[in-house]
Amino acid sequence: MNADRITEKLNILADAAKYDVSCASSGSKRQNKNKGLGNASNGICHTYTEDGRCVSLLKILLTNFCIYDCAYCVSRKSNDIQRAAFTVQEVVDLTINFYRRNYIEGLFLSSGIFKDADYTMERLVLVAKKLRTEHNFNGYIHLKTIPGASDELMHEAGLYADRLSVNLEMPTEQGLKLLAPDKNRADMIKPMGFLKNEIVQYAEEKKALKKAPMFAPAGQSTQVIIGATKETDQEVLHNSDQFYKKFNLKRVYYSGYVPVLSDNRLPALNTAVPMVRENRLYQADWLMRFYHFKVDEIVNPSHPLLDLDIDPKLSWALRNLHVFPVDVNKADLQLILRVPGIGLQSANRIVSARQFGKLNWEQLKKMGVALNRARYFITCNSPSFESRDLTGTAIKQYILAESQSKYLKNSSIQLNLF
Structure with missing residues (x-):
């Protein structure tokens, strides 16, 4: 040949x-x-x-x-x-x-x-x-x-x-x-x-x-194709959860349907699954596997689809404001892991470091905590965030606005490099 x-x-x-x-x-x-x-x-x-x-x-x-x-x-x-x-x-x-x-x-x-x-x-x-x-x-x-x-x-x-x-x-x-x-x-x-x-x-x-x-x-x-049929994110994630439990799978991969074929059983050729839906499913999957979230906490009959504009951890927090604020100097690891802006490494660093003294905003930032998100949901050894009585809608708007501002600032910096 x-x-x-x-x-x-x-x-x-x-x-x-x-x-x-x-x-x-x-x-x-x-x-x-x-x-x-x-x-x-x-x-x-x-x-x-x-x-x-x-x-x-x-x-x-x-x-x-x-x-x-x-x-x-x-x-x-x-x-x-x-x-x-x-x-x-x-x-x-x-x-x-x-x-x-x-x-x-x-x-x-x-x-x-x-x-x-x-x-x-x-x-x-x-x-x-x-x-x-x-x-x-x-x-x-x-x-x-x-x-x-x-x-x-x-x-x-x-x-x-x-x-x-x-x-x-x-x-x-x-x-x-x-x-x-x-x-x-x-x-x-x-x-x-x-x-x-x-x-x-x-x-x-x-x-x-x-x-x-x-x-x-x-x-x-295993891999599942999403968007070719009408399953909700709740159905998709419940299915994944069952296969993780029954078969000890390492990963479930989510592949957004790519409309390359015309077929009356399929969505129209101009209705590609948005990439952000894939991303949200992977984020939810991560919460299930590493943060000990149950599927019904992420999606349920009254909330069957993942939010596309915010990640599922933040979405859960905004729907459960009664859990917050969390005192990072006292709360257990599992509760700290549920705070938006605090990941696995940061949470473990917090639990280890607080044995030697109470932590403040500056120390949390050095540990990798994303304070632009976490500050709405935690207290520490620093003055409390002044707008603690914000509604979930207001917190969401503030976080999205700050993310957009940061994106525009980074884009401006990139343009100035050329």
Whole structure:
């Protein structure tokens, strides 16, 4: 196969892969050994690890041929697009060549489904296996698994990949039936349960025996498309919460529907999901996973949609002003974490530092507290904020006005640099 044809395939299959956002590489501890290639720390995407490092991945489809006709998918079988497929060896060679040139640190590999689930999954696994066993490649590998594939193939995938994802695609079963009637939600849920059990079992074996093999050390994740169907943010987040609890998922990724296809089951082509809705869902997801918020505190039947103009933590605070003000010199960690403008690191710094004396506004600012938000909700060892009796509407207006002023000031500074 000549280089021009490989480049053509890469252009087609990298472009088709861009709609899958579930490719963050956080959580893997795979180390280089035996002088192998890589270390898990046009097709190249940038993602971030848990410690904030930017990682480059080769992100491609094995093929964009597909037996399914999902309404939202650019690769659906009825769509008139240019089709292409890599061989297993071509993906292996691309990965190694890109790594040697220092273009990438790992691989994210997905695929359309051709023939059937096992046939496709077998080839995805073979790519990872050849990289690990024939090339001693220790870089990051994320495989998007194929719903309906056998447990044996899922097991083998976990032995070679750092992370596996089983994409739910639609937030609810009703949405999947509407837009992808050929697919079965049970086929997506079953492998999640299998992978959860395997990950737990291998982790226990690893504790007892250091030489025990790793199994998907970066865990499993999933992706849901938002905006293609009419689910509220409440439905989306309740769904995510259940999957976090049942399957120990590392991440749920939220992908705003991109209107690239005309279909009477889909929103109009000019109704793209605003990026801010994705951002608000990720912020709400973060509150659930790290700040111990319950879903019903963030969204509920009387407040089913996330505010687009303010973040969900501030939205909750404005709806629960009776909880505030919080005395940061006395309150417990969990309550301090609920204050807008105080993050995880700042909250822990506050709890540690106040053992040595009462904290004031200046000290809080040095700890990373965003006082332009937090000052409306806290007291400390300084004169109290003078307008403590402000309503929620007034606080919101003040915060938005200050944010806008700061944005305009920064824009002015940027313009003056040129």
